[in-house]
Amino acid sequence: MSEQQASGHAVHDLAPGEEELDGSGVAQGLRGYLLGLALAVGLTAASFYFARSSLIWAPGVATALIVLAIAQMGVHLVFFLHITTGPDNTNNVLALAFGVLIVFLIMAGSLWIMANLNHHMPSMDQVMRMQR
Amino acid sequence: MSAEAAAAAGSDPHKLGRGHGHGHGGATGQSVGGPAPNRIVVGYGFWLFLLSDIVMFSGFFAAYAVLAGQTAGGPSGRQVFDLNTVAIETVCLLASSFTCGLATLAVGARMKLKFYGAMATTFVFGAIFLGIELHEFAGLIAAGNGPQRSAFLSAFFCLVGCHGLHVTAGLLWLLTMMAQVFAKGFRRDVLNRMLCFSLFWHALDIIWVALFTVVYLIGVAP
Numbered sequence: 001m002s003e004q005q006a007s008g009h010a011v012h013d014l015a016p017g018e019e020e021l022d023g024s025g026v027a028q029g030l031r032g033y034l035l036g037l038a039l040a041v042g043l044t045a046a047s048f049y050f051a052r053s054s055l056i057w058a059p060g061v062a063t064a065l066i067v068l069a070i071a072q073m074g075v076h077l078v079f080f081l082h083i084t085t086g087p088d089n090t091n092n093v094l095a096l097a098f099g100v101l102i103v104f105l106i107m108a109g110s111l112w113i114m115a116n117l118n119h120h121m122p123s124m125d126q127v128m129r130m131q132r
Numbered sequence: 133m134s135a136e137a138a139a140a141a142g143s144d145p146h147k148l149g150r151g152h153g154h155g156h157g158g159a160t161g162q163s164v165g166g167p168a169p170n171r172i173v174v175g176y177g178f179w180l181f182l183l184s185d186i187v188m189f190s191g192f193f194a195a196y197a198v199l200a201g202q203t204a205g206g207p208s209g210r211q212v213f214d215l216n217t218v219a220i221e222t223v224c225l226l227a228s229s230f231t232c233g234l235a236t237l238a239v240g241a242r243m244k245l246k247f248y249g250a251m252a253t254t255f256v257f258g259a260i261f262l263g264i265e266l267h268e269f270a271g272l273i274a275a276g277n278g279p280q281r282s283a284f285l286s287a288f289f290c291l292v293g294c295h296g297l298h299v300t301a302g303l304l305w306l307l308t309m310m311a312q313v314f315a316k317g318f319r320r321d322v323l324n325r326m327l328c329f330s331l332f333w334h335a336l337d338i339i340w341v342a343l344f345t346v347v348y349l350i351g352v353a354p
């Protein structure tokens with residue numbers, strides 16, 4: 001009897017993208033990919049629909065689209081890249097969390113700083129008037 | 133398996149900090165169990181590369197988000213984007229991501245014929261995606277809306293073109309993987325490369341999700 005069966009957990013860490021299949025193997029894996037595909041198609045269809053319909057209050061459309069995109073990225077991570085919260089995935093999740101932090105800092109930081117500079121920049125005719 | 137190990141597993145199921153064994157001692161999430169198997173080192177290293185690649189993309193995304201309104205009298209996104217072609221591109225890339233998953237399953241089951249079929253389907257979908265994207269680029273440039281027209285179009289071509297280059301590299305890698313499985317079979321090093329390829333291909337699809345949302349949908353939305 002292997003240790004894996006006894007504890008119910010992987011003996012080693014899992015490489016990212018690696019899925020631990022028990023029992024039915026390929027059929028189980030296929031079920032996961034099909035579920036992921038269905039969820040991703042649903043979220044994509046919702047995104048394209050909301051971008052063109054007036055169902056959502058116009059200023060809120062961008063927010064809705066971003067929420068749908070983040071949800072779909074989550075679906076891809078779970079069903080296609082097989083990132084889980086299990087202890088055998090700790091290193092993968094920590095690296096991902098750090099990557100997400102850096103991406104957030106770059107995106108939010110750039111937008112914030114550039115919007116702030118833009119706000120404080122005098123308009124072109126003001127500059128011309130100051131030079132006169 | 134010994135009773136002692138079973139007891140230890142019961143009291144500390146994840147064996148946190150309990151790395152008495154050598155080689156594959158079974159302490160997840162840390163290195164005290166001895167060196168990790170080759171496959172995990174390779175996969176984890178490639179995962180780190182992909183994350184840094186995504187960080188690089190975030191720079192292009194930030195540039196695009198800042199410059200999206202700077203059209204310099206040229207066309208805005210609403211005028212040049214066609215959501216129908218973007219929808220077809222999205223479906224192609226999503227389908228190729230799915231068939232890439234099927235190829236991974238075929239590798240796991242060591243079924244060569246199904247592997248070739250799934251990889252070939254992945255290639256076709258990826259090539260259709262790339263063809264549509266190049267057609268869009270050619271149309272923009274022919275209409276005088278090339279990357280030199282405005283800051284918005286420069287950022288657009290940089291971001292979308294960078295993703296397109298990644299897809300191109302992925303397609304070449306895909307053909308290489310098919311050739312390697314054909315020539316060498318499901319050898320351990322070939323399996324490791326296949327793991328990295330599937331990670332790469334799925335990551336491209338994740339970036340495309342961010343891309344069609346930020347560039348195309350938000351660019352066209354009211």
